[in-house]
Amino acid sequence: MATPQSVFSIRDGWYGYRGPPVLADINLTMEAGRFYGLIGPNGSGKTTLLDLLAATSQPDTGIVLFKGRPVRSYRRQELARQLALVPQDFALGFDYTVFDVVLMGRHPHIPRFSNPTAKDLDLVEEALALMDIKHLRDRVVTRLSGGEKQRTIVARALAQDPQVLILDEATSSLDIKHTIEIMRAVSDRVRFKALTVIAAIHDLNLAAAFCDELVVLKAGRIVAKGPVEDVLTSRLIQEVFSVEGHIHIHAQTLGIEYAFRKNTAS
Amino acid sequence: MRPALLFPLLSTLLAAAIVLATGMGFLRITPAEVLQVFLARITGRALPEAFNTVFPLVIMDVRLPRILTSALVGGGLAVAGGVFQAILLNPLADPYTLGISSGAAFGASLVLILTIFGISLPAWVSVPLFAFLGAVGTLIAVFILASPYDNYSSNTLILSGVIVASILSAGIGFIKYLANEKVGIIIFWLMGSFVGKSWTDVALTLAITIPGLLFILYFSRDLNIMALGPRTAASLGIETAKTRKVLLVWASLITAICVSVSGIIGFVGLIVPHFLRLLLGPDNRILIPACFFGGAILLLFADTITRAVLPSELPIGVLTSLIGGPFFCYIFKKRQQGGRG
Numbered sequence: 001m002a003t004p005q006s007v008f009s010i011r012d013g014w015y016g017y018r019g020p021p022v023l024a025d026i027n028l029t030m031e032a033g034r035f036y037g038l039i040g041p042n043g044s045g046k047t048t049l050l051d052l053l054a055a056t057s058q059p060d061t062g063i064v065l066f067k068g069r070p071v072r073s074y075r076r077q078e079l080a081r082q083l084a085l086v087p088q089d090f091a092l093g094f095d096y097t098v099f100d101v102v103l104m105g106r107h108p109h110i111p112r113f114s115n116p117t118a119k120d121l122d123l124v125e126e127a128l129a130l131m132d133i134k135h136l137r138d139r140v141v142t143r144l145s146g147g148e149k150q151r152t153i154v155a156r157a158l159a160q161d162p163q164v165l166i167l168d169e170a171t172s173s174l175d176i177k178h179t180i181e182i183m184r185a186v187s188d189r190v191r192f193k194a195l196t197v198i199a200a201i202h203d204l205n206l207a208a209a210f211c212d213e214l215v216v217l218k219a220g221r222i223v224a225k226g227p228v229e230d231v232l233t234s235r236l237i238q239e240v241f242s243v244e245g246h247i248h249i250h251a252q253t254l255g256i257e258y259a260f261r262k263n264t265a266s
Numbered sequence: 267m268r269p270a271l272l273f274p275l276l277s278t279l280l281a282a283a284i285v286l287a288t289g290m291g292f293l294r295i296t297p298a299e300v301l302q303v304f305l306a307r308i309t310g311r312a313l314p315e316a317f318n319t320v321f322p323l324v325i326m327d328v329r330l331p332r333i334l335t336s337a338l339v340g341g342g343l344a345v346a347g348g349v350f351q352a353i354l355l356n357p358l359a360d361p362y363t364l365g366i367s368s369g370a371a372f373g374a375s376l377v378l379i380l381t382i383f384g385i386s387l388p389a390w391v392s393v394p395l396f397a398f399l400g401a402v403g404t405l406i407a408v409f410i411l412a413s414p415y416d417n418y419s420s421n422t423l424i425l426s427g428v429i430v431a432s433i434l435s436a437g438i439g440f441i442k443y444l445a446n447e448k449v450g451i452i453i454f455w456l457m458g459s460f461v462g463k464s465w466t467d468v469a470l471t472l473a474i475t476i477p478g479l480l481f482i483l484y485f486s487r488d489l490n491i492m493a494l495g496p497r498t499a500a501s502l503g504i505e506t507a508k509t510r511k512v513l514l515v516w517a518s519l520i521t522a523i524c525v526s527v528s529g530i531i532g533f534v535g536l537i538v539p540h541f542l543r544l545l546l547g548p549d550n551r552i553l554i555p556a557c558f559f560g561g562a563i564l565l566l567f568a569d570t571i572t573r574a575v576l577p578s579e580l581p582i583g584v585l586t587s588l589i590g591g592p593f594f595c596y597i598f599k600k601r602q603q604g605g606r607g
Contacts, residue, residue: 056500080503091495093355094548104491108503112487153498160502 013062037211080108105159276559340565347535365431373400401522458529458583533590
């Protein structure tokens with residue numbers, strides 16, 4: 001249930017004017033210091049839901065509360081000091097260096113016409129180190145590889161030092177090493193610094209390994225929500241993604257794993 | 267280069283260019299004499315007895331207004347170009363991308379055709395005024411067309427600009443057709459000129475360019491963040507749609523006043539921000555003021571060439587495009603071949 005301590009709470013959220021709604025009847029509460037995974041097929045409304053949370057768009061009906069206050073009643077900068085977004089479709093225009101872009105994460109914290117303080121620069125250095133891009137700091141972002149760009153964008157969000165981090169497929173173009181590193185860095189912050197993370201993730205095993213709770217979307221509706229071990233069942237995956245497979249607990253890692261069945265009639 | 271070094275250097279260069287250009291022309295005046303006249307004007311003291319009495323007249327009433335207008339227009343166009351490039355995330359955008367120049371040209375042609383048909387208003391008031399109204403009208407039309415539905419995205423804005431500009435071009439074509447053999451007046455205006463600019467023109471340009479420049483500088487860091495795309499910019503605390511809109515309006519107003527005063531001068535607004543970005547990097551806090559100085563120096567230089575160096579005056583718009591075009595081709599080609607400029 002929603003309490004004033006809840007980070008987010010959406011009540012009766014609907015989105016989409018024409019045709020079938022993109023999101024329908026969304027009722028959702030999220031608590032601080034948890035790692036939420038948002039899963040669902042392509043076009044199930046994950047990005048739209050994240051947009052509503054980040055207040056980059058508004059629901060047609062219903063209300064989104066951030067820390068008990070309507071999210072639209074916040075000033076943009078006030079929100080940006082507490083909430084960071086890593087969008088799926090990011091732009092990196094012009095020849096800024098990696099360092100410049102990560103420093104842009106400090107924008108909401110640095111007053112106009114002021115220079116970054118030592119604390120700002122420390123946070124930038126920390127983010128560069130965490131994302132393993134220290135050696136790229138003076139490189140021009142337009143000339144990076146897809147994965148390097150994505151790490152730069154995530155570092156920018158970490159430098160923002162938010163209480164809530166919203167990730168929209170933030171590891172989609174990364175190799176497995178960097179994917180695990182990012183997820184580990186983020187979940188450490190959840191555990192030790194009470195960061196709240198809401199991440200749209202396609203890889204079910206990744207979601208199972210790092211998330212505390214899952215929210216499952218199908219055709220704009222929430223079909224399940226709860227701790228990973230309760231939500232992630234073979235039946236649910238069959239129902240939501242129309243693929244057959246099974247879930248098991250790995251003997252060595254004790255992680256929940258999903259294996260799909262090849263050659264299945266979906 | 268560090269800003270602490272760059273801006274003193276650029277302002278010294280501009281001041282030197284103004285003094286040198288003032289001395290050049292049919293009547294040669296040395297820089298020392300020019301400075302003497304400036305000093306006498308500022309302090310209110312009389313010039314020495316032996317001083318040529320024509321010099322102060324030539325300097326203060328003829329040359330200086332024209333020189334200052336050309337510098338302000340050059341600076342204004344370059345700043346506007348820099349803003350358009352940063353907002354539309356397109357290093358090839360220029361102040362005329364939204365069709366402002368076509369609007370101004372349409373307004374000006376309308377007055378010229380009325381004058382040709384004998385319905386005359388005093389030309390020195392009505393041409394700039396109608397050009398300005400035409401430019402502002404175009405801006406409004408483009409914004410209505412590019413409704414805020416998708417935060418004034420680059421594609422929507424550019425497309426709206428193209429549509430409005432092409433309708434206006436047809437209008438201008440029709441006016442030219444009506445003007446028949448007197449079409450020369452319109453064509454000459456379209457090509458741009460600083461001939462006969464007065465202190466009124468200086469004041470008008472100053473009144474919009476400087477507040478516009480200050481406003482844009484105030485938002486220059488926000489302009490940097492917009493390079494990350496509208497959603498990221500919003501998540502970093504920027505009112506994306508609102509900021510885009512006010513910055514575009516200011517850049518367009520600067521463009522409108524520049525075009526109204528001087529006609530359509532191409533390439534300054536494209537090449538100066540583009541070239542300076544290669545040289546100084548994309549940080550708008552440095553780039554925008556550098557554009558102002560760079561544009562001012564460049565257009566002052568070009569205008570001085572047509573006024574004092576060439577045997578007869580060439581329309582300045584033609585000159586800037588003739589110099590700017592090949593230069594742009596050179597940068598463009600060089601950039602393709604290797605590295606970052």
